Amino acid sequence: MRMNKLTRWHRLALALAVPALLIAALDLFVFPLPPGARPDPSGAGQSTLVVLAEDGTPLRAWASEDGALRHAITLAEVSPLYLQTLQHYEDRWFRVHPGVNPWALGRAAWQWARHGRIVSGGSTLTMQVARLLDRRAAGRSLSAKLRQILRALQLELHLSKDEILTLYLNHAPMGGMVEGVEMAARGYLGKPARELSQAEAALLTALPQSPSQLRPDRAPARAQAARDKVLTRMQTLGVWDAASMADAKLERVFAPPLRAQWLAPLAAERLRQEARQGTQPPGSVIRSTLDAGLQARLEQVLLDRLNTLPEKVSIAALVVENQTLQVRGYAGSADFSDLRRAAHVDMVRGLRSPGSTLKPFLYAMALDQGLIHSESLLIDAPQNFGGYAPGNFQADFSGPVSVSEALQRSLNVPAVDLLERLGPERFAAQLRQAGLRLRLPANASPNLSLILGGGSTNLEELVGAYTALARGGVAGKPRLRAEQPLVETRLMSEGAAYIVREILESGGRPGAPFRESEQRIAWKTGTSFGFRDAWAVGVTDRYTLGIWMGRPDGTPNPGHFGANSSAPLLRDLAAALGPQQLAPRHVPASVKPVPICWPLGLAEASTAPAHCLQRRLAWTLEGATPPTLPDRLQPGSLIEVAWVDAHRQQRLRPDCAAAAQASPERVELARWPALLQPWIEPAQRSPQERWPWGPGCAPRAPRGDALRIVGLEPGSQLRPAPGQHRIALKLQAVGAQEGLTWLLNGQLVGQSEKAGAPLLLELSRSGEQTLTAMDGRGRFGQIRFSVVSL
The missing domain is CATH 1.20.5 (Single alpha-helices involved in coiled-coils or other helix-helix interfaces)
Known part of the structure; x- marks a missing residue:
């Protein structure tokens, strides 16, 4: 048994x-279970590649291999309102049935038998998931419905209810290539699924019923009607009250085209390419550091300006947060849809000539090397540096200028002069170490043209270097992803960064009042040769901003340069970023204001009163007040020995006859550098230098009188001929050697390697005029005249 x-x-x-x-x-x-039936918490393999802003806002997405735009999420990332609407409207018994609803299937079978066709499918959410995952179960035939039922039972056998619901959230058809509630919420509504309102939750619940006909970007009226049907059902079921449903129905359904929802498309493309080259798996999410709101404002500012530019001109912009070096705004082009402007070219990374934007770094390095302070005397006059003769952008010269004036006005000659003394190789190497690499032509080495744009760099490296002005002299590499390492290098001392920023922001005047209501921004412009590139870079307490404007193909864009094109746009962008908390500006311990004297450049306290011809207040580094840079034309000290008679009325020479009778006294005079002599008025010179010479004691080769202008008498009043609006003159300079430069009111009007070449001068404005002729030895002739009735 x-x-x-x-x-x-x-x-x-x-x-x-x-x-x-x-x-x-x-x-x-x-x-077996169809592919994709098991939810992946990471989203990899379910999502298309999506690039997100820092807050999770999708910037741009690329279709996966199955052609869908999908952003995988979990139940916890979806609004409870949507989950409530979905389950009550689509499948109230979802949590209790085994994958199919026998009552609903029986009702559908009876309707089929009665009408001879399928009237309702009786589908549960599980059956809809089965249909989405298995294409052979997607038809309306009896065999497809049977396969769908079997798949639903299989899914319930293997997966939990939450897992099945998650599959629906990520695969529900939402129109066109869009799948899943998150991508639909982002694409149509501009918000994440976790922030859906009742009306929005109802809209996305209705959309999968007929995705192609209910798309809110193409059929807003039909979409709104379908949404209202869902809202009415929720009210009928007693889930939501009548008052809230009435309010929800007042919301208008509207969505712009999906492509118009893209933000920072070139930044997103860059991150996608980097992911391909690295270990980023396909069908995943890349989170950037971009601020979606700031990015939207940035793109709008660029679009507003684009309409005023020629059709092939583009704009690039970059906004970097100083503290973290994270990129908050990135526009590689102004309008990604405008092919006329080569909008697919990312000009944030395009290599172009930086023009004068490197000058702040030069002055900072010179400060750190002890060559200058903020008010050091520099020479803005025609000079030749071994065959390189730079001019200023406006083709005029100002004579004596301070470091602050030269940097703020972006004068070229003082910058080239300073670079020669610092050394172009050292300058380029220090920039390269800090992440700003200057690309030179093949086999070329760094030279003096670097400071005027003789090399090439890009907007990203330039902005990264400018962050040093707000970060105590430490430059950094901008980061597009938070997990990227923080790359920092000291570019200048904290004190030099403070002084240069003060110059660019407020003119570098110690003690100057600052209105707290103003937007504090230290900015610099640049224009490359031939008007190919117009730059503006600005530093605020929170951000460093950069603007590039030009044609991506490198064609000149005459009339557009940094000051008139990029600088106004930079200010507009700074304003669009909104008010920023003004951090207290602390003066570093190494920086002190010190009164100094021109022309010697030394501290007033260590300068004899007779040698202090002009007093200024300078920012100094470590208390150093370096002297004025050595005179190129007249080497030696700027203090000259002079002899005067005992009554202090005449200048003498020890070997002249008058000196033998007058018992000459020896005095020391402070002189101006030789190249500045044409600009120095008598009142600016030492008193003794203005005294008359004793009989027979005039210098044998007076620098100021050795060159004489002929063809026009001093003090002349010129009038045009009747009916004419111009006056033409032919002038010569007698006694000139080693080339000749002509300046009219400080502006270059003629230059010749032959000292005896005449000047053909046309006058087209009335008023007092000053004409100066200078030769290569620093000798000059100068006459003043006036023009009337022009």
């Missing part, structure tokens, strides 16, 4: 095991 009993149990177990094994074999080998 015992053996028979065991045999019966074995037979029963075998009878149960065989069907189970058969079902398992069918489930695993004949009818």
Whole structure:
């Protein structure tokens, strides 16, 4: 009996095991779960590649291999209002049925039998997921419906209810290439699924019923009607009250085209390319450091300006947060849809000539090397540096200028002069170490043209270097992803950064009042040769901003340069960023204001009163007040020995006859550098230098009188001929050597390597005029005249 009993149990177990094994074999080998049936918490393999802003806002997405735009999320990332609407409207018994609803299927079968066609499918959410995952279960035939039922039962066997619901959230068709509630919420509504309102939740619940006909960007009226039907149902079921439903129905359904929702498309493309080259898996999410709101404002500012520019001109902009070096705004082009402007070219990374934007770094390095302070005397006059003769952008010269004036006005000659003394190789190497690499032509080495744009760099490296002005002299590499390492290098001292920023922001005047209501921004412009590139870079307490404007193909864009094109746009962008908290500006311990004297450049406290011809207040570094840079034309000290008579009325020479009778006294005079002599008025010179010479004691080769202008008498009043609006003159300079430069009111009007070449001068404005002729030895001639009735 015992053996028979065991045999019966074995037979029963075998009878149960065989069907189970058969079902398992069918489930695993004949009818396995379709691909994608198991939710992946990471989203990889379910999502298309999506690039997000820092807050999760999608910037741009690329279709996955199955052609869908999908952003995988979890239940916790979806608004409870949407989950409530979905389950009450689509499948109220979802949490209790085994994958199919027998009552709903029976109703559908009876309707089919009665009408001869399928009236309602009786589908549950699980069956809809089965249809989405298995294309052979997606039809409306009886065999497709049977396959759908089997798939639903299989899904319920393998997955939890939450896992099945998650599959629906990520695969529900939402129109066109869009799948899933998150991508639909972002694309149509501009918000994440976790922030859906009742009306928005109802809209996205209705959309999968007929995705192609209910798209809110193409059929807003039909979409709104379908949404209202869902809202009415929620009210009828007693889930939501009538008052809130009435308010929800007042919301208008509208969505712009999906492509118009893209933000920072070139930044997103860059991150996608970097992911391809690295270890980023396909079908994943890349989170950037971009601020979606700031990016939208940035793009709008660029678009507003674009309409005023020629059709092939583009704009690039970059906004970097100083503290973190994270990129908050990135526009590689102004309008990604405008092919006329080569909008697909990312000019944030385009290599172009930086023009004068490198000058702040030069002055900072010179400060750190002890060559200058903020008010050091520099020479803005025609000079030749071994065959390189730079001019200023406006082709005029100002004579004596301070470091602050030269930097703020972006004067070229003082910058080239300073670079020669610092050394172009050292300048380029220090920039390269800090991440700003100047690309030179093949086989070329750094030279004096670097400071005027003789190399090439890009907006990203330039902005990264400018962050040093707000970060105590430490430059950094901008970061597009938070996980990228923080790359920092000291470019200048904290004190030099403070002084240069003060110059660019307020003119570098110690003690100058600052109105707290103003937007504090230290900015610099640049224009490359031939008007190819117009730059503006600005530094605020929180951000460093950069603007590039030009044609991506490198064609000149005459009339557009940094000051008139990029600088106004920079100010507009700074204003669009909104008010920023003004951090207290602390003067570094190494920086002190010190009164100094021109022309010697030394501290007033260490300068004899007679040698202090002009007093200024300078920012100094470590208390150093370096002297004025050595005179190139007249080497030696700027203090000259002079002889005067005992009554201090005449200048003498020790070897002249008058000196033998007058018992000359020896005095020391402070002189101006030779190249500045044409600009120095008598009142600016030492008193003794203005005294008349004693009889027979005039210098043998007076620098100021050795060159004489002929063809026009001093003090002349010129009038045009009747009916004419111009006056033409032919002038010559007698006694000039080693080339000749002509300046009219400080502006260059002629230059010749031959000292005797005449000047053909046309006058077109009335008023007092000053004409100066200078030769290569620093000698000059100068006459003043006036023009009337022009």
